[in-house]
Amino acid sequence: MMTYAMAAARPGGSDMIRRIEIDVPAAGAGEVVIAHDAIGINFIDIYIRTGAYPWPVDKDLILGSEGAGIITAVGEGVSHVAVGDRVGYTLPNGAYATHRAINADMVVKLPDAITSDVAAAIMLKGLTVAYLVQDSHVVQAGDTVLFHAAAGGVGLLAGQWLKSLGATAIGTAGGPDKCALAAAHGYDHVIDYKSEDVVTRVMEITGNAGVDVAYDSVGKDTFAGTLASVKRHGRIVAFGQSSGPYADFKIADLGAGSLHLTRPTLFHFATSRPWLEAASETLFGLVGDGTLKVNINQRFPLEEAAAAHEALVARQTTGCTILDV
Ligand SMILES: NC(=O)c1ccc[n+]([C@@H]2O[C@H](COP(=O)([O-])OP(=O)(O)OC[C@H]3O[C@@H](n4cnc5c(N)ncnc54)[C@H](OP(=O)(O)O)[C@@H]3O)[C@@H](O)[C@H]2O)c1
Numbered sequence: 380m381m382t383y384a385m386a387a388a389r390p391g392g393s394d395m396i397r398r399i400e401i402d403v404p405a406a407g408a409g410e411v412v413i414a415h416d417a418i419g420i421n422f423i424d425i426y427i428r429t430g431a432y433p434w435p436v437d438k439d440l441i442l443g444s445e446g447a448g449i450i451t452a453v454g455e456g457v458s459h460v461a462v463g464d465r466v467g468y469t470l471p472n473g474a475y476a477t478h479r480a481i482n483a484d485m486v487v488k489l490p491d492a493i494t495s496d497v498a499a500a501i502m503l504k505g506l507t508v509a510y511l512v513q514d515s516h517v518v519q520a521g522d523t524v525l526f527h528a529a530a531g532g533v534g535l536l537a538g539q540w541l542k543s544l545g546a547t548a549i550g551t552a553g554g555p556d557k558c559a560l561a562a563a564h565g566y567d568h569v570i571d572y573k574s575e576d577v578v579t580r581v582m583e584i585t586g587n588a589g590v591d592v593a594y595d596s597v598g599k600d601t602f603a604g605t606l607a608s609v610k611r612h613g614r615i616v617a618f619g620q621s622s623g624p625y626a627d628f629k630i631a632d633l634g635a636g637s638l639h640l641t642r643p644t645l646f647h648f649a650t651s652r653p654w655l656e657a658a659s660e661t662l663f664g665l666v667g668d669g670t671l672k673v674n675i676n677q678r679f680p681l682e683e684a685a686a687a688h689e690a691l692v693a694r695q696t697t698g699c700t701i702l703d704v
Contacts, residue, residue: 384476385684386439390430393685393692396475399439404480406454411483413466416495418474419445420679420687420700421503421532422596422621427472428688431620435472442684443474447489447498448704457483465489467498467659469506469649475684477704484652487659492667500675500699501662503645504532507618508540509658510648515616515641516592520545523585525577525593525608527601528621529566530557532699535674537594538565543670549584551577551601553694560697564672577604589613589636599623606632614639674698 382403387395406412424442426432434440447467450460460466466486473479489498512518524541528534529550541548542565550566552558558569570580581590589610595601596619603625609615615638617625633640649655665671676698679687683702690696 382477383681384441385443385681386441386475387428388439390428390434393428393688395428396442396685396688398682399441401476401478403451403478406452406457406480408455409457409483410454410480411450411457411460411466411486412452412478412480413446413448413468413486414451414478415446415448415474415476415499415704417447417499417704418443418681418702419469419499419501419503420677420684420691420702421445422619422691423471423503425688425692426620441473441476441479443476443702444471445469445499445503446474446479447495447502450486451478454483459483460486460488465495465498467493467495467502469503469645471646475681475702477681485649485655487655490663490667493663496675496701497666497673499701500532500673501536501666501671502659504699505536505662505666505671506649506655506658507533507645508537509662510643510645511537511594511616511618512540512544513658513661514648515618515643516614518544518546518592522546522591523549523588525549525551525581525590525605526566527551527572527593527595527597527605529561529564529569530697532696533596534561535564535698536671539671540665541565542567543665549581549590557697564674572601577601578607581608585610592616594618596620597622598625602628606635606638609636609638611636612638614641617642618644675701677701678703
């Protein structure tokens with residue numbers, strides 16, 4: 380059996396990602412060992428690989444924060460899953476590997492309707508949308524919502540989820556093809572931010588009111604427009620920085636409309652077991668009943684993780700990207 384992982388010795392370009400041979404780990408107390416079927420690719424993998432986020436170890440770092448597969452060993456004290464169960468999880472790093480040991484509290488059993496490929500695509504991205512629309516802002520029917528990078532992995536799931544909640548969703552995306560894709564996935568309006576001015580279009584669409592809530596994961600290139608697109612007393616959820624960090628923010632900027640701002644992180648939600656179980660059940664239910672269509676639009680062999688990174692950074696992907704083991 381080939382057992383290997385894709386790791387980087389230190390922050391750098393995608394050429395830092397190398398294959399390393401690994402032994403199948405043992406399951407320590409409170410852990411399970413998973414033989415991966417599929418692994419998710421996420422923008423956080425880029426932030427970590429490039430050093431934009433802190434490098435957490437002083438040895439080879441196995442990248443990847445989302446995966447699914449079959450449990451092959453169970454450590455002492457683990458009772459909610461057993462050998463042979465199909466499970467999914469999201470947890471920072473360690474996923475680009477044929478096998479891994481993981482804290483059992485982070486894994487959830489997959490219902491039959493959720494394939495390993497789908498789980499590897501949605502454990503991180505779908506649970507992110509769960510907290511974005513249920514926790515960071517409780518989206519209500521009738522809310523007007525701005526969501527940047529609407530054709531991306533998180534973006535396509537968000538559009539469909541927002542539609543199911545009865546919100547009016549305005550997406551942004553780069554180029555006509557991505558805009559058409561977003562429009563087919565729940566967004567009532569899509570702004571091509573390569574060719575249109577976002578604030579002008581948002582004000583046209585909302586009759587100069589602005590949106591109730593804006594979700595911004597692009598950062599540097601979009602955040603000034605986000606601030607100007609939200610209505611008085613509205614909310615901004617800043618949850619990423621795919622174009623780089625926005626450096627010009629001042630607290631006084633919120634004074635323009637008595638605005639609310641939050642900067643959430645999935646792992647502050649997913650490390651609560653009750654939250655993880657409830658949000659996973661909701662997510663799997665929405666996928667199972669067809670409310671959320673999961674678009675796995677790119678797949679690469681695990682050994683080609685670097686190529687997957689290149690595609691994501693070059694804005695060549697839409698929807699979800701997974702690695703096949
Ligand atoms: N805080 C959290 O808990 C959390 C959790 C999950 C994801 N996120 C964030 O959510 C965002 C989406 O994640 P994802 O994995 O689903 O990625 P993604 O949206 O599939 O890919 C990123 C997209 O961002 C857009 N983009 C704008 N400027 C870019 C630039 N300079 N370089 C690259 N892309 C740029 C591109 O779409 P266009 O071509 O349409 O502009 C690109 O396709 C990321 O910022 C990620 O960090 C945060």
